[in-house]
Amino acid sequence: MEPIDAAVILQHLIDPEICIRCNTCEATCPVGAITHDARNYVVDAAACNLCMACIPPCPTGSIDNWRTMPRAVAYSVAAQFGWDVLPAELKPEELAAAGVSALDIPAEAAPAAVAEAEGEGVFSAADCAAVIPPWSAAHPYANLYGPRASEKFVIASVAGNVRVTEVGREYDTHHIVLDFGAMPFPVLEGQSIGIVPPGLDAEGRPHHPRQYSIASARNGERPGYNNVSLTVKRVLEDHQGRPVRGVASNYLCDLEVGEKVRVIGPFGTSFLMPNHPKSSIVMICTGTGSAPMRAMTEWRRRLRKSGKFEGGKLMLFFGARTKEELPYFGPLGNLPKDFIDINFAFSRTPGQPRRYVQDLMRARGPDLAPLVADPNAYFYVCGLKAMEEGVVLALRDVAREGGLDWDIAGPALRREGRLHLETY
Template identity: 70%
Template sequence: MSEVLEQHLIDPEICIRCNTCEATCPVGAITHDSRNYVVKADVCNHCMACVPPCPTGSIDNWRKVPTSRPYTVEEQLGWDELPAALSDADWAQHGEPADATSAAAQPSSPVASVSSSATTTSAATPSYNATLPPWSAAHAYTNLHGPKAPLKATVVGNVQVNEAGTENETHHIVLDFGVMPFPLLEGQSIGVVPPGVDASGKAHHARQYSIASPRNGERAAYNNASLTVKRVRAEEGHPPGVCSNYLCDLQVGDTVSVIGPFGSSFLMPNHPKSHIIMICTGTGSAPMRAMTEWRRRLRASGKFEGGRLMLFFGARTQQELPYFGPLQKLPKDFIDIHFAFSRTPGQPRRYVQDRMRERSADLAELLKDGQTHIYVCGLKAMEEGVLQALRDIAQGANLDWDAVGSQMQREGRLHLETY
């Protein structure tokens, strides 16, 4: 008689390959290849830490299988969709236990909803990344359009937003959704499905891009949104980015297949006098631009009393930094901006954490304020340095960073989205 394993699986049809699950898993149970993200059955301990941060819900899938015959990593890497639950005949081959057939009839999760134990596990991780939105965040709609029925959007704008000729060419692309409802919030993302097939002849999977425009559109009161996309060129044996080059080469009038929206936690606060600290590099500026522009529009309307806005923005050089010109035009009494350039000729290397330490007094005061919300977005390599800077700043102000960071996480006030 076979014992039953509740095997944790990832749905390849709706997974957008954002790497959130692999980066979150505390035991290294998740791996991937060029096509799929999969769970190692012999490593996964069902801690559930990966479930809340997943933007699509693709991570929350389970199948009852014989303990002696779980789906292997190799099998999962070859899937285009999840397998059906094992049939009675399948179980009979393995010496079906008394309750296996009824238990296997419906795929289920070992935890019906995210339990307190899962929250505790996530809160104990060093990143302090919140899985809940701020209490005043707007309601986020998610998964309105999937890979089997993507929404067709029309390109209405495509311009380079850093200096021409720079190595990291970055574009601002505006998509119009016509009459189809596609509500988006600052901090959410969408998936773009590039046309064509990969080397194995299978359709390309969607790539995830953060929204760079506020909730009422790139053009206010229009059903459109913008993306910030860096062209990924071929280098050191790696092929060029399939989707980034596709997007950067789009012309006005072209159509694009999109899915989503995704994300329900990396959202901005909406209550008066709430403070926002934004820390980003490169295209991680997309959600920061969206949040800043929404606050700017609210301020212009005279109907919102905002708190402080601080932006720490890193790039290799001023020429490579997206949106440098428009950022320079924002009023100083509206937003406090600090650039960090790591490759300026003749200048010492500066990173966002260096600029944060220079403003330690201001940041320490904000850390003491329960209305402060922190957002970090950019390359994974920046995360450790940013968190260490926050720890140092807190300790310099006689604050217990572990207590402060944990409280901010529980209250949905500290969000990290790195890749």
């Protein structure tokens, strides 16, 4: 790793052309070196210590860019916010003009620095999150169709679009089926796709793609068809509650059957389900975070129906403000109790105390702790960013209550690809 006061640095940069603004890197960086505005995700050279923790989780590889730069003229955060493309490497003569000799140029950033990012004293959910898939996960295909305008993309047809939360409520979530026709688009449960909304943004540039988790099983929303389903919440207010009309979510929720949609991806190589017999899955989600959980549940249900697979436990902790806001509430209730153990948490049911998924996890602690200890049990968390820390803390408390040493159990979850976080 370069000393912080070196005259020449290996500057860590994000390629704005490929980045799909998924926030994974910002959530992963242990030192808060990554930030974003409405346009770009960027790395602050003054804060980045080249620890490499953000590299494996990035679904597009856009995070893995490096430039040899004289520290004095390193690209500022403000400059990076303005980029549409990455600047080229400085030529040797440009470096020489800045007083940099070949001897000053730093070696590749050392991947061994990853270890330094782990095991820090302060609790962080991201520290426990795995960046590798379960050992028995099927091989995922990723980035088959890329975000660059010059790259290939797929045009899918809308095969269905239905509202899955109660009509008349402010919370409007749609189940959307996209059909790829003859184009190959292999996906696994837990992966996501990118939707490229048509038109231009306020600055006249094409909209950047938005990511949506696949809500269907690997063999299609309709088995044997080349299609996927998505669970899309219509964004009508921003995270601060101010009125806004989200570009991609409104575009998707308003699509009519037969319309064409530009799709890239698939993305994601670690939030994948285990495939070995007797493996257990614990799913913890809020809102549209239910999409990958629906996909995993449906794949297990199809396997069970075929009689070809002996699954372990399937546990679901699902939070929403009210049951009317819960996508797929009806169909979930129809699943056999010996197939899936469902726990609903509602935080705004009139006349009822507020309950969050963390509360239910603590209440089910005696059932969860053995799963934390079980190397065949895998945990998946998806939904609102705000839930992440609380859920992992609840898991830690449950483990401790169950007599486990979290300092051993927590790192094992990460190391063995057993705790997966996807929040946005």
